[in-house]
Amino acid sequence: MFLKKFKAKIVPSSSSWWLMARTAFKVAVVGAGGGIGQPLSLLLRQIEGIDELALHDLRGTKGVAADTGHISEQGTVSGYVGNEQLVPALQGANLVVVTAGMPRVPGMTRDSLMQANGGIAITVTRAMACACPEALIAITTNPINIIVPTAAEVLKEAGVFNPRRLFGVTTLDVVRSRKFIGDHMNIDPEKVNIPVIGGHTGPTILPLFSQCQPEFRGDTEDIERLTHRIKEAGTEVVMAKGGAGSATLSMAYATSSFVKSLIRAHNGQEGIIECSFVASCMENVPFFAGPLELGKEGIKRYLELPDLNEFEQKSLDKLLPILKKNIEAGINFAKTFEKK
């Protein structure tokens, strides 16, 4: 069993019922010195149920660890620097968040980041396969559509792939949808629930307005305009930053919210639903972002896709071939990596 592997250290009681009598939980962040990694490390310090935070990067993590370690919250923080400290950082981790890798600048596509980030993903995944083969893995590094299949292939080669534990973080697409729709409907964005399916590039992100709760108020033009904005929101930030990278703060917010859900579900809270890019059980596409119920060991249940309206079905039909090409590229990247 997943839990048996870890020290049965009982953590002091807390007001939250799910924190009672549980095993210690270690989170490792790889890329913790970066634009997402630093604010994410701060936000993770505020999540209940993290007993040990291991911050790894090629640079800067000693300072981030000392800094965030002074925050008056439970748990320890340690900094690890360089490739040689990657395995020690990952050792015994229950959850690894990967934010290591280059961000976009204007004119680049996410797919073009594979050249720079594919090798990083392979190095980190290989280290996880040996240091913490049963950990939950949440990858933010782009291109998500290509890198997650690459990571899955590496884990398969190492004989430790568990499709229920590998996640590409697409929460920012949901966070943005909530914000843009909430503002449009003049309601609290946090009260908006909408699944965002497909993948994580402009052409493959698909918010399902037909499933929006509360029901979307607006006409077809509003839906088309907001859909376009959600799909292109990453580029909106890249352009606004003018060469200084891509979304970091909103992504740290989105990732910490996803991590919170993973930990709550791991600790037994029921009914936690998140959209994420994972190995799918759909017949025609091996990886897909869709709604999932989370549980103690990652994915508890794949939620069925709802009936789509005509606009959504056409959009899905259009994005699937793009997604399939991305997935093939990711698998191929892993298979041919050593030969490059």
Ligand SMILES: NC(=O)C1=CN([C@@H]2O[C@H](COP(=O)(O)OP(=O)(O)OC[C@H]3O[C@@H](n4cnc5c(N)ncnc54)[C@H](O)[C@@H]3O)[C@@H](O)[C@H]2O)C=CC1
């Ligand atoms: N999934 C999503 O919705 C989003 C994904 N991203 C992606 O997240 C990634 C990180 O973005 P930023 O934090 O803005 O980039 P950044 O350049 O600020 O930080 C990346 C960090 O990774 C570190 N790094 C590089 N190679 C490493 C290795 N082998 N081991 C450990 N650390 C390593 C770098 O030293 C750097 O500190 C990018 O690929 C970006 O495209 C960004 C926003 C949203």
Ligand SMILES: O=C([O-])CC(=O)C(=O)O
């Ligand atoms: O656009 C980018 O390159 C970063 C990203 O994935 C996002 O902000 O959604």
